[in-house]
Amino acid sequence: MFRRRTKHAFHHRIRDLFWPRAGWRRSSAYVVHRIGRLPGTPYSIAAGFACGAAVSFTPFIGLHFLLAAGLALILRGNLLASAIGTVVGNPWTFPGIWLATYRLGAMVSGQSHEGEVAARHLTLTMILDHPGQVFLPMVIGGTLLGIVAWFLFFLPVRAAVSAYHARRVLRRTKKARHRKLELEV
Secondary structure, eight states: OOSOSSOOOHHHHHHHHHSOTTOHHHHHHHHHHHHHTSSSOHHHHHHHHHHHHHHTTSSOTTOHHHHHHHHHHHTTOOHHHHHHHGGGSOTTTHHHHHHHHHHHHHHHHTOOGGGOOOGGGOOHHHHHHOIIIIIHHHHHHHHHHHHHHHHHHHHHHHHHHHHHHHHHHHHHHHHHHHHHHHHHO
C-alpha cells in the first residue's frame, strides 16, 4: 500500500545509505524525532542509545546489534534505542574508531610502537588475521573508549529526550485546553 510505484535501482538504494537524497539535516531530524517518540522513560531511551553507541567502539563487527541489546537489557535500556545507537559506528566513522581503539589498546597493553599498524593497513581482514597483534588491543581500547562514549552519549540524549517529552506534553495540554474552550462555546 505505501510502496513506491517505481522501485529504485539497487545502486540508488546503496547511494542513499551513504548520502541521503533528502539531505543530512532532514535525515538527522527524522532520527531525533524517532528517538523522542520511542516508548519509555528518558533514562531507558538514553541508556539504550548509549549502549548502542558504546558497542560501536568494539571490533565485533556483525555483533553490534546483539551486544547492544544485551547491554541494554542489563542496564534496563530501550532495545530499539540501542539498535539506533549502533549507527554511531558506520562506514565513515569506523576507520577513526578502529585507529583510536587500536592505539589506546596497544598503549594500555604495553605493545611497542615498532609493531604498530599504520592507519591505511587497519582493515577488517587485518584485524581478523592478526588477533594477538591487532584484535586484542582493539578489544581493550574499544572497551575503554566504549565506557567513555556511553557517558558522552547518555547525558545529552537523556536531556534531549526529557525536553522532547516535556514539549510534547505541553503541546497536548494546549490542544486539550483549546478543544475544551471550543466545546464550551
